[in-house]
Structure formats: C-alpha cells, structure tokens
Amino acid sequence: MIKITLRQLILLLALSMALLTLGYTLYASYQTQRDLLMQLELENNYAYATKLASSTDNFLAAAQQQLAFSANLLPPLMAHPASLVAETERLKRQTNSFNSVVVIRPDGRILASSPAALHLTGTRLDSAGFREALAKRKPLISPPYIASTGRLVIFISHPLFARNGRYLGYLGGTIYLHEQNILQSLLGENHYRDGSYLYVVDNKRRLIYHRDTARIGTVVNGNPAIEAVIAGRAGSQRLINSRHVDMLAGYAPMHLTQWGIVAQRPTADTLDGLNALMLSIIRHAAPFFLLSVLGVWWISRVIAQPLSRLAATARDWDSPAATEEINQVRAWYDEADKLKRAVLAGLGRINQKLGRLNVENVTDELTGLINRRGMQATLAQWQAELRPFAVIAMDIDHFKWVNDRHGHDVGDLVLQYLARQMCEGSRSDDQVCRSGGEEFCMLLPGCSLDMAIQIAERLRERIAATNCPTGEPVTLSLGVAHWPGSAGTVTAVLKAADEALYLAKHNGRNRVEMAATEK
Numbered sequence: 001m002i003k004i005t006l007r008q009l010i011l012l013l014a015l016s017m018a019l020l021t022l023g024y025t026l027y028a029s030y031q032t033q034r035d036l037l038m039q040l041e042l043e044n045n046y047a048y049a050t051k052l053a054s055s056t057d058n059f060l061a062a063a064q065q066q067l068a069f070s071a072n073l074l075p076p077l078m079a080h081p082a083s084l085v086a087e088t089e090r091l092k093r094q095t096n097s098f099n100s101v102v103v104i105r106p107d108g109r110i111l112a113s114s115p116a117a118l119h120l121t122g123t124r125l126d127s128a129g130f131r132e133a134l135a136k137r138k139p140l141i142s143p144p145y146i147a148s149t150g151r152l153v154i155f156i157s158h159p160l161f162a163r164n165g166r167y168l169g170y171l172g173g174t175i176y177l178h179e180q181n182i183l184q185s186l187l188g189e190n191h192y193r194d195g196s197y198l199y200v201v202d203n204k205r206r207l208i209y210h211r212d213t214a215r216i217g218t219v220v221n222g223n224p225a226i227e228a229v230i231a232g233r234a235g236s237q238r239l240i241n242s243r244h245v246d247m248l249a250g251y252a253p254m255h256l257t258q259w260g261i262v263a264q265r266p267t268a269d270t271l272d273g274l275n276a277l278m279l280s281i282i283r284h285a286a287p288f289f290l291l292s293v294l295g296v297w298w299i300s301r302v303i304a305q306p307l308s309r310l311a312a313t314a315r316d317w318d319s320p321a322a323t324e325e326i327n328q329v330r331a332w333y334d335e336a337d338k339l340k341r342a343v344l345a346g347l348g349r350i351n352q353k354l355g356r357l358n359v360e361n362v363t364d365e366l367t368g369l370i371n372r373r374g375m376q377a378t379l380a381q382w383q384a385e386l387r388p389f390a391v392i393a394m395d396i397d398h399f400k401w402v403n404d405r406h407g408h409d410v411g412d413l414v415l416q417y418l419a420r421q422m423c424e425g426s427r428s429d430d431q432v433c434r435s436g437g438e439e440f441c442m443l444l445p446g447c448s449l450d451m452a453i454q455i456a457e458r459l460r461e462r463i464a465a466t467n468c469p470t471g472e473p474v475t476l477s478l479g480v481a482h483w484p485g486s487a488g489t490v491t492a493v494l495k496a497a498d499e500a501l502y503l504a505k506h507n508g509r510n511r512v513e514m515a516a517t518e519k
C-alpha cells in the first residue's frame with residue numbers, strides 16, 4: 001500500500017489550513033460587509049422615504065394654502081369671469097403646482113379655468129373629484145381617479161363661501177399623474193441612483209407616482225412595504241416585491257393624505273460592489289497564496305529530508321558506511337536529532353553484539369585460539385584471494401595417558417601451554433587453531449612446504465625438550481600440507497595434512513611427515 005509521505009502530509013496540512021483560513025476570512029468579511037451594506041442601504045432608503053414623505057406633505061399643504069388664499073379673494077369676483085380667469089391663470093403660473101386650475105359653481109358648471117386652451121369654461125364636467133368637492137364643501141385632496149378627460153388625476157380643492165356663508169362653489173387644482181407635474185419634479189429629482197428608485201401609493205395600494213409612468217394607477221398587492229406604509233408605519237425591510245425582485249426598501253407614510261412613499265434598491269445592485277471587492281481581494285491574495293505554497297513546499301522538504309535520509313541509511317544498516325552516512329545527516333531539529341542519536345546508538349550496539357558473536361563463534365574457549373569454524377573461514381578467504389599457504393596439523397602423543405595420569409584439569413593446562421608455545425613461535429599473519437580435542441593446526445600464509453616443515457620440526461623439538469605443566473615434556477606428531485601444492489581445495493588440503501599426521505603417528509610419533517602428494 002502506498003503511504004503518504006511526511007512531506008506530502010505537511011504540504012497537505014499547511015495547504016488545507018491556509019485554504020480554510022483564507023476561505024473563512026473571506027466568508028466572514030463578506031458576511032460582515034454584506035450585512036453592513038444592506039443595513040446602510042435600508043437606513044438610507046428609510047431616511048430618503050421619510051424626507052420625501054415630509055417634502056410631499058409640505059408641498060400638498062402649500063398647495064392647499066395657495067388654494068385657500070385664492071379662495072379668500074374669489075367670492076367678490078364671482079360675477080367677474082375675466083377676474084376669475086386671471087386668478088386661475090395666476091394660480092397656475094405662479095406656483096406651477098397644478099396642471100390645471102378651475103373655479104366651479106355649486107351646480108358643477110365651470111366658471112373659469114386655466115389653461116385657457118382647455119376651453120372648459122361654461123362646461124359641466126362630471127368627475128369623481130369634482131363631485132366629492134361639491135358634496136363635502138371642505139378643503140380636500142382627492143384620491144387618484146380617472147377624470148372626464150380620461151386622465152388619471154388627483155384633485156385639490158377649497159370651497160368658496162360668500163361673507164354671509166352662502167356656498168359659492170369651489171376653487172380646485174388638478175395634478176395629472178401621467179404627465180409632467182410638480183409631484184414628478186419633487187419625487188423624480190434623485191429617483192434613479194444606482195438602480196434605486198421610489199414610488200408613492202395611496203391608501204388603496206394604487207401607484208400615484210412611479211418612475212415607470214405606465215404603472216401609475218395600477219394597484220400593487222402583496223408588497224410588505226406597501227402594507228406597512230398604508231397602515232401608517234415607517235421603517236425599512238428586505239423584501240421580495242410584486243415583480244419578484246429582492247429589494248431593500250425604506251418607507252414612510254404621509255400625514256396629510258393616507259399615502260405612503262417607498263424608496264428601494266435591488267439587493268443585487270447593493271451587493272454588486274461587494275462581489276467585485278471580494279474578487280479583487282482574491283486576485284490580490286492569489287500571488288501571496290502561491291508564494292506561501294512554495295514556501296511550505298520548501299519547508300516540508302527541509303523538515304522531511306533528515307528523516308528520509310535517516311530511513312534510507314538505516315535500511316542498509318549492515319553496510320560498512322552506514323554509521324558514517326548517518327553521522328552526515330543534518331538533523332537540524334530536536335526530533336530528527338533524537339532519532340539520529342537513537343539510530344546511531346542502536347547501530348553501535350548491534351555492531352558491538354555482532355562483533356562479539358563473531359569472535360565467540362570462531363574462538364576456542366579453553367585456549368583462546370581460533371576454532372575449526374574460524375580456521376575454515378580463514379582458509380576459504382585465502383583461497384578466494386588465491387593466497388598460497390601451508391598447514392601444519394599436530395596432535396599430542398598419548399594425551400589420553402596424560403589425562404589419565406594427571407587428571408583432566410592438568411590435561412587442560414597442557415593444552416593451554418601448547419597453545420602458548422605455538423603462538424610464541426608464529427608470525428603475526430599466521431593463524432593458530434585448535435581444530436578439536438588435543439588436535440591443533442597452524443596456518444601459514446605465503447609459506448612454502450619446506451619452510452612449513454622446518455617450522456613444524458622446530459616446534460616439535462622445542463615441545464619435546466621443554467617440561468609441560470605435568471612436570472615433564474610431551475611430544476607432538478605433525479603432518480604438513482600446502483595449498484595449492486598438496487591439494488586443490490581447502491577440504492582436501494586439510495585432509496592431506498591429517499593424513500600426514502596419521503602417518504607420523506603410524507611411523508612412531510614425535511615426528512613430522514608431509515602430505516603424500518608432495519613426495
């Protein structure tokens with residue numbers, strides 16, 4: 001199974017942390033900014049609706065005052081049509097509040113009107129506003145209605161009374177809702193900022209003013225802002241309007257009429273800037289993010305390197321250069337350093353143990369000489385190196401008798417004594433072995449057969465002439481062979497030396513014989 005590497009892990013961890021942090025920061029700042037923007041928009045629209053509601057109220061009050069002022073002047077002039085017309089002209093031109101101005105008699109007939117081009121004087125128009133004014137005989141602002149001319153209008157009127165209180169009719173001004181009028185000048189001034197706009201509804205949810213004049217006069221149902229404003233409440237809220245557009249609306253009722261103003265802006269338009277801002281933040285952050293990724297990639301490499309080098313070297317722990325290579329690993333941080341020390345300590349202990357095992361494996365306990373296994377390994381190596389050598393195999397004569405006479409312990413001392421003697425008479429390259437029991441061997445690298453025979457002879461003579469731990473000398477029988485002279489393989493050359501040794505025994509002991517093949 002493929003396992004994730006430390007480097008990939010660090011990279012993955014750092015990247016996911018960076019992405020999470022970046023994502024969360026962007027998300028949090030987006031949410032905060034969004035809430036703030038929407039709140040600001042709602043407050044702006046609320047303030048705007050309140051201000052315009054109050055301006056419109058003031059305008060309507062002023063219009064009523066103008067009518068009231070003229071209505072005071074008109075009763076003495078009722079018999080003077082020219083003066084009445086002049087007053088209607090003045091009223092219309094001076095204030096520009098009305099699209100048309102009329103003076104109506106109690107029977108509904110028009111006494112005077114402006115503009116003159118309408119040619120209304122003398123006619124009797126049957127409009128809802130006219131009828132209401134006649135019926136109520138008090139200052140009125142009519143709801144929107146379709147006039148006899150087919151126009152959608154509102155009608156503001158003031159009754160005319162003679163000094164004696166006799167009702168003389170009324171003075172009225174008409175505002176054509178679909179045409180250029182004072183209401184449009186007032187409300188339309190700043191009505192279209194950044195997608196925001198406003199509209200006015202009457203208490204029947206009918207649009208009195210809207211930037212889309214085609215919608216004026218239509219009734220809008222199911223709009224929470226309109227419902228609130230016709231209930232007389234001012235405020236702001238996010239809503240879905242009758243055209244299914246998500247809007248941030250502020251609204252305020254008017255006090256003189258039961259109308260209401262709603263100022264609003266599509267939520268999407270409000271948040272447009274924010275989306276662009278977020279994209280710009282991401283664009284600016286991207287290079288730094290890429291730099292961070294590169295930085296993390298480099299750091300992950302530096303962190304993982306000591307560990308992967310330690311792992312690679314520890315895999316070949318039995319190679320001679322392993323310790324040196326591990327020593328060269330730059331473990332620059334604490335955990336890697338501890339691991340490096342632990343690996344080095346472990347490797348040292350293993351090597352020590354192996355060395356001890358090797359020595360124990362090839363050493364004879366009693367004499368400290370190399371044993372038969374060590375002897376064979378040495379010979380195999382020399383043979384592999386094509387290094388010629390001579391072998392002297394030897395055996396203590398009648399050693400059983402020594403044991404029987406002096407005891408086994410003394411026998412051991414004799415064996416140790418012989419080992420010492422052999423070592424003293426050998427060169428540093430020579431290998432002295434105890435090949436088994438009371439049998440010994442000397443391996444002499446680079447030594448000719450003749451030289452080996454001389455060495456064997458000298459040893460035999462010295463042992464035979466020296467008292468051993470029994471208090472008297474022992475004698476040796478020795479057989480000499482040579483590689484490659486005596487035989488082609490290690491086994492064969494040892495066998496040849498043994499055969500020469502048996503020959504020495506056979507020929508009377510205390511003597512040296514050489515391998516048969518050499519004769």
Ligand SMILES: Nc1nc2c(ncn2[C@@H]2O[C@H](COP(=O)(O)OP(=O)(O)OP(=O)(O)O)[C@@H](O)[C@H]2O)c(=O)[nH]1
Nearest residue numbers: 395396397398399400401403408409411412437438
């Ligand atoms: N003390 C002691 N005796 C050993 C050891 N290993 C072998 N021997 C003895 O060596 C003796 C060898 O005897 P044999 O093989 O019969 O030969 P020998 O008596 O030496 O007679 P030849 O070899 O024929 O001259 C035996 O008595 C073994 O018990 C040892 O480690 N210590």
